[in-house]
Amino acid sequence: MKTNQVGNFAQDLSEYDEQLFKEYKKVNPVVGVWRRLKKSKLAMLGLFFLLVLAFAAIFADFICDYESMAIELNIANRLQGPSIEHWFGTDGQGRDLFARVIHGARVSLGLGLTCTALSALLGLILGSICGYFGGVIDNVIMRVLDCVMCIPGVLMALALVAAMGQSTANLIIALTVSYIPSFTRIVRASVISVAGNEYVEAARASGLDTPRIISKYILPNAAGPVIVEITMNVASIIKAVASLSFIGLGVVPPTPEWGVMLSESREFMRYSPYLVIFPGLAIIITSLAFNLLGDGLRDALDPRLKD
Amino acid sequence: MSDKFFSIENLSVEYIADDEVVKAVNGITLSMKRGETLGLVGETGAGKTTSALAVMRLLPPRTGRVVSGSITVGDIDILSLSEPEMRKLRGELVAMIYQDPMTSLNPVITVGDQILEVLELHKRQSKAAMKARVAELLELVGISAERADEYPHQFSGGMRQRVVIAMALACEPELLIADEPTTALDVTIQAQVLQMIRELKTKLNTSMLLITHDLGVVAHTCDNVAIMYAGEIVEQGTVADIFNGKRHHPYTNGLFGSIPRLNKQSKRLNPIEGMLPDPTNLPEGCNFSPRCPSCMEICKIKSPRFVQSGTHRIACHLYSSEGGANA
Amino acid sequence: MYRYVIKRLLLIIPILLGVILIVFTIMNVTPGDPGRHMLGMSAPQEAVDALNETLGYNDPFPVRLLNYLKNMVRLDFGNSYRTKQPVFDEIINRFPVTFKLAIGTMILTILIGIPLGVLAAVRQYSKLDMITTFTALLLAAAPSFWLALLMILLFSLYLNILPPNGIGSFSHYIMPMLTQAVVYAASTLRMTRTTMLEAIRQDYVRTARGKGASEARVIWRHAIKNALLPVITSLGMSFGAMLGGTIVIEQVFSMPGLGSLVILAITTKDIPQTMAVTIFLATLFCMIMLVVDLLYAFIDPRVKTRYLQGRLAR
Numbered sequence: 001m002k003t004n005q006v007g008n009f010a011q012d013l014s015e016y017d018e019q020l021f022k023e024y025k026k027v028n029p030v031v032g033v034w035r036r037l038k039k040s041k042l043a044m045l046g047l048f049f050l051l052v053l054a055f056a057a058i059f060a061d062f063i064c065d066y067e068s069m070a071i072e073l074n075i076a077n078r079l080q081g082p083s084i085e086h087w088f089g090t091d092g093q094g095r096d097l098f099a100r101v102i103h104g105a106r107v108s109l110g111l112g113l114t115c116t117a118l119s120a121l122l123g124l125i126l127g128s129i130c131g132y133f134g135g136v137i138d139n140v141i142m143r144v145l146d147c148v149m150c151i152p153g154v155l156m157a158l159a160l161v162a163a164m165g166q167s168t169a170n171l172i173i174a175l176t177v178s179y180i181p182s183f184t185r186i187v188r189a190s191v192i193s194v195a196g197n198e199y200v201e202a203a204r205a206s207g208l209d210t211p212r213i214i215s216k217y218i219l220p221n222a223a224g225p226v227i228v229e230i231t232m233n234v235a236s237i238i239k240a241v242a243s244l245s246f247i248g249l250g251v252v253p254p255t256p257e258w259g260v261m262l263s264e265s266r267e268f269m270r271y272s273p274y275l276v277i278f279p280g281l282a283i284i285i286t287s288l289a290f291n292l293l294g295d296g297l298r299d300a301l302d303p304r305l306k307d
Numbered sequence: 308m309s310d311k312f313f314s315i316e317n318l319s320v321e322y323i324a325d326d327e328v329v330k331a332v333n334g335i336t337l338s339m340k341r342g343e344t345l346g347l348v349g350e351t352g353a354g355k356t357t358s359a360l361a362v363m364r365l366l367p368p369r370t371g372r373v374v375s376g377s378i379t380v381g382d383i384d385i386l387s388l389s390e391p392e393m394r395k396l397r398g399e400l401v402a403m404i405y406q407d408p409m410t411s412l413n414p415v416i417t418v419g420d421q422i423l424e425v426l427e428l429h430k431r432q433s434k435a436a437m438k439a440r441v442a443e444l445l446e447l448v449g450i451s452a453e454r455a456d457e458y459p460h461q462f463s464g465g466m467r468q469r470v471v472i473a474m475a476l477a478c479e480p481e482l483l484i485a486d487e488p489t490t491a492l493d494v495t496i497q498a499q500v501l502q503m504i505r506e507l508k509t510k511l512n513t514s515m516l517l518i519t520h521d522l523g524v525v526a527h528t529c530d531n532v533a534i535m536y537a538g539e540i541v542e543q544g545t546v547a548d549i550f551n552g553k554r555h556h557p558y559t560n561g562l563f564g565s566i567p568r569l570n571k572q573s574k575r576l577n578p579i580e581g582m583l584p585d586p587t588n589l590p591e592g593c594n595f596s597p598r599c600p601s602c603m604e605i606c607k608i609k610s611p612r613f614v615q616s617g618t619h620r621i622a623c624h625l626y627s628s629e630g631g632a633n634a
Numbered sequence: 635m636y637r638y639v640i641k642r643l644l645l646i647i648p649i650l651l652g653v654i655l656i657v658f659t660i661m662n663v664t665p666g667d668p669g670r671h672m673l674g675m676s677a678p679q680e681a682v683d684a685l686n687e688t689l690g691y692n693d694p695f696p697v698r699l700l701n702y703l704k705n706m707v708r709l710d711f712g713n714s715y716r717t718k719q720p721v722f723d724e725i726i727n728r729f730p731v732t733f734k735l736a737i738g739t740m741i742l743t744i745l746i747g748i749p750l751g752v753l754a755a756v757r758q759y760s761k762l763d764m765i766t767t768f769t770a771l772l773l774a775a776a777p778s779f780w781l782a783l784l785m786i787l788l789f790s791l792y793l794n795i796l797p798p799n800g801i802g803s804f805s806h807y808i809m810p811m812l813t814q815a816v817v818y819a820a821s822t823l824r825m826t827r828t829t830m831l832e833a834i835r836q837d838y839v840r841t842a843r844g845k846g847a848s849e850a851r852v853i854w855r856h857a858i859k860n861a862l863l864p865v866i867t868s869l870g871m872s873f874g875a876m877l878g879g880t881i882v883i884e885q886v887f888s889m890p891g892l893g894s895l896v897i898l899a900i901t902t903k904d905i906p907q908t909m910a911v912t913i914f915l916a917t918l919f920c921m922i923m924l925v926v927d928l929l930y931a932f933i934d935p936r937v938k939t940r941y942l943q944g945r946l947a948r
Contacts (some may be wrong), residue, residue: 021685040773150916155896158881159660159908162900204830239777247897251852262780269783270791280780288775295771325649346691365843367761397846405844410837415859415934425845474845 030188036300043296047290065097071095071254076270079272088278091261092268093254097275100256101282107257108286111168112238115175120230123183126209128214130184131191141187145181161249170276171250173236186229190222197221224301235287242283258283311379313512314338318376320357320366320440320538329586331357333538334376335593337516339531341481344508344515346546348562349535352583354555355518356406358535362516363403364393365394399429401479404504406487408467412459418470419455421447423541425477448503464494472500476507483508487525501528507615522562526550526580531618534559538585544619554616556623557599574606593624601625635931638941642927646920653916654909658702661905662695666894669717671903688917689715695830702909711913712906716898721910724895729799732884732891734874740869742815743822750819752828755861756853758831773820773940782886799888810887814880818872826865833861859933866933870926874919 034206037043056063074094081088088097126145130138148156194200195218203213244250245259253260258279265275320332332354339345360366364385378385380401383392399604405411413421419441426437442452448469450462459467468488475483485504503530507516515526517586520584525532532549534542534556542549542556542610551557561579581598583598584590590597594604605624614626669685670677684691687786705712711721750770754763773781789809790798797806833839834857842856881893892911898906931938 038792057923143648144652147649149657150649150653150919151657151912154914155900157655158896159900162903163660163666165666223641235775242777243779247882247885249897249901259777262783264781269787273787276780276783276787280777280783283780284776285771287777288772291771291775325822363844365840391848394846394848397844399846403844405837407837411841413842413856413860414936415836416856417935424847426841428846460936460939471841474841609896 022035033300037296039074040296040299042292046289046292046296049285050293053105053109053286056102057109058105060103062100064096079268079271082274089272091275092264095107097278100261101249103256104258104261104279104282107251108238108241109254111172111241112234113178114239115172116230118172118176119179120226122180124187124226126180127184127187128191128219131188132195132210132214132218143271145184149181157244158249161244166252167253171241171244174191175240179233179237183229186225187222190225191218194218194221228294228298228301231290231297235290238286239283309554310340311338312341312381314379315358315362316377318358318361318378319374320361320371322371324370326534327587329588331538331586332361335535337533337540339514341514343527343531344517345433346529346532347516347518347535348520348522348525348532350520350583354538355535356486359403359486359516359518363397363401370451398425400480401482402475402478404475404483404485404488405473408464408471411471411489412467413538414459416512417456417458418462422470422477423473429478433495444477447507448473465492465500468492468500472504475509479511481513483513485515486514486518499550507612536560536587538586539622541595542621548619552619554621554626556621557601558595575594579601635941642924646917647921650913650916657909657912658699661903661908662698666903667691668903668905672715675894678810703795708783708821711910714907716902716907717902721907724907725892728890728892728895731889732877732893734853735807735889736873736890738807738811739814739876740873742811744869746815747819747822748826751823752830752853752858754823755830755834767827770820770823772843774824776817778817779882779886780817782883785809785813801889808890810883814883816878818880821863822869826861826866829861829864830857833857836860863930863934866929867926870922877915878916880884899924
């Protein structure tokens, strides 16, 4: 009787352990983050906006023809208020505002994502080097970035664009350069905090080479803050593009870019306020979408912050 | 009973997190007389700190709530007080020594001011009198009074714990709740701090609820002991009952089996296998049944009631009329 | 403490050298020359060359850089190519505009952002929290120049109560300050809320409650100091950026501040002017960050200890 009980107990225990183990294995980090992210209504709203914007950007040509609606002047038709035919009205040159806003999504998202991807990549490389090796390399890179950070605001981007001439490629370079320092700092900080951990020591002791330690052990653990920063930066870069274009140093007209459109609207804004409203709303929604998603990701990646 | 100074009746506490309900404390009942020390023992996550916070009414707002039960200190029903009334009692009638001295002190306020604050809140005294009292308290816990103007980061862990203790004793509370007061400390300092708490307690005739998972500390400090498992009390009695009694809850046996003894030749320790049950999903019947080496059929169906013999109470089917027959 | 401040001041020098090197390189090695800019497109090539020669623009790049640094040590930053006046004349003329704008914006930002952020955190999930947080989210997403346009539309064109541009009187500063403050206050609010939420969950806050402290005391005495540390850094950086002339806002409201000078100098390839503005702003930025760090020491004794030991925060 007694032995039987012990046997039952052992069996129960192993079942119990197995269950625990399964529970443990189930929590794949990506799945866990997504599960938590799904719970945030605001993050889902952000994701929804992003999907709509991405749809608009990808299928812009199918929605409205680029040449005939967004570019070609049609003076006879200028400054018409919103109507069934022109949902957002027409601008000072008689172009359909809706078509320009839709095509603007392509420009803004394209620039925002490209610049973010480039600066994140460079920041990731520089930050890992600084954080992992420390010492002289770290010092040199960080001091150079300190200098870049001391050059205020968009001055750097402005100087680069003005010096190299106004073109989309130069705009991308200029914005990428100005956003490298913040990425580098974040990656560096996360790498330093992770690199001190015992499991990294253990990996090093077991003879793994440096690039593999960085890519396999350090970067995945530093990914959280970087992902959040990436999301937030897209919004910030999209606004920077709009600002630069607004003051005439960014995207060149007649490209349908939201900042360009706002700049052109100033002349007519008294009697055609819709020209100011719609491109502005487009910027807000885009940057709001990225911010909401970023907030949601931050909470999902760091559940400690929640109640 | 009239000689009970502090009692908890059938207290249950839940945490609500992400639509999940965590049953942290499930109907515990405790009591102690004035001047007594009651040890609350159990592993991390058993609900000890939660019970203590419930007494202080410091459960995290929104997430933690008392589901049922009552808590009485003297003749005051703690749970029925309004928040301002409760505020008057905290620090004055009931004070708490917190578990982690590294995070329990505000890093940007001097230790002197942090002790002073308790007096400011409860005593109508002149500033000079209060300052003198702070100096006295610091000396009492073995810190030079000159250090009152220093900040927590200038103190070691043991010293900070002394500051926390000085803070708790500032108004000479009638009930002191010490939540693992020595866990974060070095062994040598542990002994010093415990000795100090004992002396102060005798001097002030304070009752103390000592929360710990260290049976050695219990043996030296407590009059009575309650063993807690998964939010329930499984065994309760005097120190003699628990340490010298013949019959024990299997969990208590497990606890004793998992500490090394110098006076006994043992080949190896016998840790309790498995883990605490998931508090969002407690097992049917006895909470300890999945880990219990003496588990019986009835244990998986029915939760056990207390079996009393003198001052010693055990909640286990092994000793109950229903289960005992089986064993 | 003094040792720390002096160390930090000395550290500004290499940073400034770095800044000078970066901007000087950008301005000098890229296409376009100042002679052409000054004389216009129709001027004969000989005249342009001659002018470039007198400006020293035809020397090799290292020589130009060395000359610039040499003059700089004698505090000679050169004359603007555009106005022919010493470069700092123009900076000193324009700085008050930017400074007033920045100070006003800063005050508004602090007055709106911090109290609302604290309130939102303290009453987390209340209606007040929902409304302020969502509004802040919206406003933080809005580009400031767009808010400026909307304000001009409303207050100048429709209601006609505020001047749309210029710097004549205080009323000229209201809209520029408001548009900037709204955006900065929104992000300050969000940040304060987050740090405050974190602070009120700390153990020492529970300790304070355990002493019998009231909720108000817990927040204003125990939580806020700890919560404000990161907010102060971000406010400091925003202030530094604002002093750099909020280029876009100055453009929208036609205000002759440093921001518009930056654009003017860069677009006309006015190298001495650009360099001077950059050096001025970078120095200012470094000083502000130093002040922020000293404020830190004032609030957080742990930081102060570090400074007293003369160690540099990193």
